Amino acid sequence: xxxxxxxxxxxxxxxxxxxxxxxxxxxxxxxxxxxxxxxxxxxxxxxxxxxxxxxxxxxxxxxxxxxxxxxxxxxxxxxxxxxxxxxxxxxxxxxxxxxxxxxxxxxxxxxxxxxxxxxxxxxxxxxxxxxxxxxxxxxxxxxxxxxxxxxxxxxxxxxxxxxxxxxxxxxxxxxxxxxxxxxxxxxxxxxxxxxxxxxxxxxxxxxxxxxxxxxxxxxxxxxxxxxxxxxxxxxxxxxxxxxxxxxxxxxxxxxxxxxxxxxxxxxxxxxxxxxxxxxxx
Numbered sequence: 698x699x700x701x702x703x704x705x706x707x708x709x710x711x712x713x714x715x716x717x718x719x720x721x722x723x724x725x726x727x728x729x730x731x732x733x734x735x736x737x738x739x740x741x742x743x744x745x746x747x748x749x750x751x752x753x754x755x756x757x758x759x760x761x762x763x764x765x766x767x768x769x770x771x772x773x774x775x776x777x778x779x780x781x782x783x784x785x786x787x788x789x790x791x792x793x794x795x796x797x798x799x800x801x802x803x804x805x806x807x808x809x810x811x812x813x814x815x816x817x818x819x820x821x822x823x824x825x826x827x828x829x830x831x832x833x834x835x836x837x838x839x840x841x842x843x844x845x846x847x848x849x850x851x852x853x854x855x856x857x858x859x860x861x862x863x864x865x866x867x868x869x870x871x872x873x874x875x876x877x878x879x880x881x882x883x884x885x886x887x888x889x890x891x892x893x894x895x896x897x898x899x900x901x902x903x904x905x906x907x908x909x910x911x912x913x914x915x916x917x918x919x920x921x922x923x924x925x926x927x928x929x930x931x932x933x934x935x936x937x938x939x940x941x942x943x944x945x946x947x948x949x950x951x952x953x954x955x956x957x958x959x960x961x962x963x964x965x966x967x968x969x970x971x972x973x974x975x976x977x978x
Contacts, residue, residue, distance in 0.1 A: 782806075783815050819891040822932075823863040824851020825876055825899040826940060832917035833937070834906060835924075836871050839913045842964040843929035849896065849936065850874070860895045868899070872915045874906035883939060883952040885932050889960065894932045898949060920944065931956050931967045939977075950977045 783793050783806035791810025798805055798814055806815040826849055827834040835847045852867040854860060861878045868876050876899040885894040908915045918924070920941055928934050935956060943949040954975040962969045 781817055786811060786813060787815065788813050817891070819886075819888075819893050821854040821860065821863075822851055822892055822894045823854050823860045823867060823897070824849045824894070825864045825868045825878070825897050826882055826936060827868070827872075827874065827876055827899045827901060829901050829904065829917060832919055833923060833940075834872060834874065834901075834915060834917055836908065836912040837914040837916075838911065838929055839908070840911050845913065846927050846929035846965070847924050848929040848933050851894070851896070861897060864895070864897050864899070870909045871912050872906045873909055874915075875902040876900060877902055880949075881951055882949060883936050883954075885935060885952075885954055885956050887932065887956045887958060889958045889962075894936075896936050928967055930964060931958065931970045934967050935972055952977045 782795070785791065786793055786808035789808060789811045791808045793806040793808050793815070795804055795806055797803065798807060806817075807813075808815075834850070836850050837847055838844055850868040850871040851864070852871070854863040855866070858866065865876055865878060868874050879898045879900060881895065882898045883894070883896045885896075886892075887894070906915050923937055923941075925934060925937070928937070935954065939952050940949060952975065955973045957971050957973055959966075959969040
């Protein structure tokens with residue numbers, strides 16, 4: 698008799714939860730929609746500079762987006778990209794919880810066993826913009842993301858190497874080319890995906906190059922023939938546009954900027970961004 702009563706209570710509770718869940722309508726998240734216009738703007742030193750001009754329309758202001766994020770749950774913060782979800786401690790293997798530690802202001806993965814905190818930091822991507830006989834060396838990617846699209850030879854820095862050393866190594870691996878770094882050309886931060894690009898101007902030590910395992914093809918392009926519609930990433934689009942603008946002005950400069958990608962954008966959607974806080978020296 699007691700067992701039957703417990704079963705009836707569980708069934709009643711499950712039914713009530715189901716009806717409640719069906720009554721609640723959760724709002725769908727909406728992000729600003731950035732559309733690319735056909736006009737081209739000239740890069741300047743104002744606060745916001747775009748390689749191409751953009752129109753932005755949104756039903757929610759940036760301040761509303763910020764307020765919404767600050768009041769959301771830990772799961773929302775994790776899914777929105779503020780922190781990568783980490784289920785287990787990298788030191789002891791214990792399970793983690795996601796919370797804001799005392800004295801901190803960001804959500805972190807905290808081990809429930811040893812108490813250590815997993816601090817997540819942006820990744821550094823380094824590469825070379827190689828000019829040879831008024832042409833630029835590009836590699837067609839043989840890996841995802843952006844398989845089959847063109848990029849400058851670039852990749853993640855390894856421990857124990859400088860940014861310049863990493864750029865030289867990546868060029869050797871992806872393009873089979875020995876290069877000499879001439880000067881830094883651009884630093885581009887992409888906060889949404891936690892990456893910073895450092896691109897160096899470089900020249901070939903020898904006029905030889907060939908695709909490595911991560912490249913299908915390597916090719917020198919005239920500036921007027923660069924395949925802008927088939928580039929791999931927004932960072933490559935920005936870097937090459939800046940270089941062309943500089944060469945038209947007479948000489949390359951050093952550029953810093955923040956590439957703000959539209960949330961939910963795929964790597965192949967290279968035009969959905971704004972270039973903010975552009976500085977050139």
